Amino acid sequence: MNQDPFAELKQRQREMWASFAPMAMFTTPVAGHLVKFAHIGPGDTVLDVGTGTGVVALTAARAGAQVTGLDLTPELLAQARENARIAQRHDITWTEGDAEQLPYPDASFDVVLSQFGHLFAPRPDVAIAEMHRVLKPNGRIAFATWPPEHVVGRMFTFVGRHSPPPPAGASPPAQWGNPLVIAERLGTRFDAPFFERGTMSFPALSSEHYRLFMERSIGPMQKLVERHAAEPAKLAMLRAEFDAMVAPYYIDNVVRQDYLLTRAQARG
Template sequence: MAPDPFAELKKRQREMWVTFTPVAMFTTPVAGQLVKFAGIRAGEAVLDVGTGTGVVAITAARAGARVSALDLTPELLLQAHQNAQIAQHTDIVWTEGDAEQLPYPDASFDVVLSQFGHIFAPRPEVAIAEMRRVLKPGGRVAFATWPPEHLVGRMFAFIARNSPPLPAGVAPPPQWGNPAIVSERLGARFEAPFFARGTMGFPALSVAHYRLFMEQSVGPMQKLVESLANEPEKLAQLRAEYETLVAPYHLDNVMQQDYLLTRARAC
């Protein structure tokens, strides 16, 4: 097997997302929507790619599916395992691994899910090819992603503008929230996708509360703030710009984070 050209990037990603656990609680309702949207049925073999703390995997297991789940970050998998024990779904198979190199045989699963996880794989075409490879004929893929024109997509664009450039060939994660791009990426491997939208409510007393939580829990934002620790004026300016960006989405003590749901059947 040829060396992975993005091995160093993935190493940084693995370390960057260690602090994600507090955010996962707020994605739990989205997991319920995703599993329902995917039409998970009892007895189906389901793979959750980029499982994080396991909220989608555990939700699918509660629906009666036989679940495997994969993530790059071992610390998150440990939390997922603990969450599964509390939820009394200890039969989920947790695996440390890469969305671009899924460690499963061909045609292993009825459904492949991903909630805000596979979008960080550097090469979308490789991630989609792997999802299709492990799906049975007629199997389904379903995922939740962040549209580029809404809060989280704009936040990632803001981080990218203020951070060192990613290696050549790496696709920006918010592209996965553009239905036209998603349709093109699914291409000939899947039937025409079906889309739906939802909103993830994130409680916050103020925009400053939300910003602070992001700085403490979302890896890319955390790293950006850390990079300016010795430049207080630049850091203050960055924080002010960020608060201006997200302020329109703060309504009734809730940050409105729109997301896109995609479902498609394998050809």
């Protein structure tokens, strides 16, 4: 068996995203939008890649689908199971696993979904090939991503600019927010994609409140703060840069986080 060249990166991701659960609450309206956009209905077999705390998986299950949720981080899956228990949804299968090595047979699902999850897989071509492989003939894919020109995409760029470079060959997550890049990556495996946009509203008393929440719940921001904890002047400069970046998106006590939805039907 070939060794995964990104095994160390994925282990860091597994650990880094363990604190994400508080943020997941704010993604629940996006999950509703994604499930509706994907035309999920009774009887569909659905895989949610990068399920996190299960917000998309639970939403799809309530729409009548038979759902499997997969995530790399066991702490998030534990929260997903708890969310399913609270919602009295005992029919969802939860799996710890990797978007680049989906542990399912070929042609297992009618629909593959991902809400801000698959974009962290370092090799987009591998992730797309795996999602296509587990789709039934003429199945469909639907996912939510962050456009690079809006606040979360710019946050990715900000963190990348002030962090050690990723391993050679790892793709930046924000590229998944560009429709031209998406169409190229779906390539010959899928028909031409459909797109739709939306806005995730994040309530905050100030841009500083927003930043503090990001520093506590978003792994890359946490690591950035930890890396510069012994350099207070540098950390203050980074925080001021972040606050200035967020300011244009902070209106009426809400940070507007624009996202992109993509849907496409598999060929073959």
